[in-house]
Amino acid sequence: MVVHTPAQVLADLLSEDPTRPAITFYDDTPGPTQGERIELSRKVLDTWVAKAANALQEGLDVEPGSVVLLDLPVPHWRWIYWSLAVWSVGATLTLDRHEGADVLVTAEPDSPTAEDADEVIAVSLPALAREFAGDLRSGVMDEAKELPSYGDSFTAWDEPEPDEAALIHDGQRTAYESVVPATTWAPGCRVLVTAASPQAFLHHVLHAFAAGGSVVVVRGSEPNAGDDRMRSEGVDLTADG
Numbered sequence: 001m002v003v004h005t006p007a008q009v010l011a012d013l014l015s016e017d018p019t020r021p022a023i024t025f026y027d028d029t030p031g032p033t034q035g036e037r038i039e040l041s042r043k044v045l046d047t048w049v050a051k052a053a054n055a056l057q058e059g060l061d062v063e064p065g066s067v068v069l070l071d072l073p074v075p076h077w078r079w080i081y082w083s084l085a086v087w088s089v090g091a092t093l094t095l096d097r098h099e100g101a102d103v104l105v106t107a108e109p110d111s112p113t114a115e116d117a118d119e120v121i122a123v124s125l126p127a128l129a130r131e132f133a134g135d136l137r138s139g140v141m142d143e144a145k146e147l148p149s150y151g152d153s154f155t156a157w158d159e160p161e162p163d164e165a166a167l168i169h170d171g172q173r174t175a176y177e178s179v180v181p182a183t184t185w186a187p188g189c190r191v192l193v194t195a196a197s198p199q200a201f202l203h204h205v206l207h208a209f210a211a212g213g214s215v216v217v218v219r220g221s222e223p224n225a226g227d228d229r230m231r232s233e234g235v236d237l238t239a240d241g
Contacts, residue, residue, distance in 0.1 A: 004180045006087040006166070007156075009209045010046060018043035021214045024233055025077035029220030038077055038127050045081060050154035051147045052085030057157060058150065059141065060103055060119050064090035064160040067168075069101035071113055074198050075217045078123055083202055087179075090160035094168040095198045109140050169199040181207040185237065189213035192225055192238045204239035 022045040027036040056062035104117035124144040162177035191208040195201040
């Protein structure tokens with residue numbers, strides 16, 4: 001059986017047109033990142049995914065059967081490439097903090113969750129960060145500093161079985177064979193994703209990508225498709241919770 005995995009979705013986007021936008025992100029959150037606008041083409045997204053996947057596979061021995069916990073602000077563009085990286089390796093992405101995880105990817109490496117994790121990757125949220133802003137304990141991977149050293153292309157050492165868990169959320173397991181939504185949106189759609197829960201956010205992003213579309217993500221405010229900024233981005237529809 002051919003399974004339409006998240007990795008295959010990204011490969012399809014690349015083969016269609018690598019130059020088209022994949023993610024447009026606005027940060028309206030008060031603080032040092034306020035006012036950021038970041039746009040990633042499909043090719044640039046693929047590079048981010050490849051580097052993160054190589055860091056997981058080569059640096060931390062993540063493989064099918066491994067569990068990776070993502071603990072990042074929602075919504076955020078870094079959620080997308082880290083999720084796709086976990087799925088590219090064939091591991092299980094968990095959104096449940098109580099779920100036992102082999103690796104934690106977090107913007108808060110000093111949190112109680114991080115203290116309980118065997119392997120921790122510290123993520124800097126500013127787009128141009130070159131190192132994590134703060135002291136990191138020994139053994140914590142500084143994403144901003146270390147990710148650039150990994151390769152721009154990725155080949156998985158092993159593939160997950162179709163019935164293996166791709167996602168865990170609220171104790172529920174979604175297998176690789178069903179984690180990509182059936183597409184009901186128009187091909188090439190431009191989707192404003194406003195979902196506040198990680199599970200809904202990732203679902204809508206995968207849906208848009210599976211439809212050959214792109215996403216607009218805004219952190220720190222509640223835009224709608226009728227806003228001037230969203231009209232300028234060519235938003236076709238809004239996907240919330």
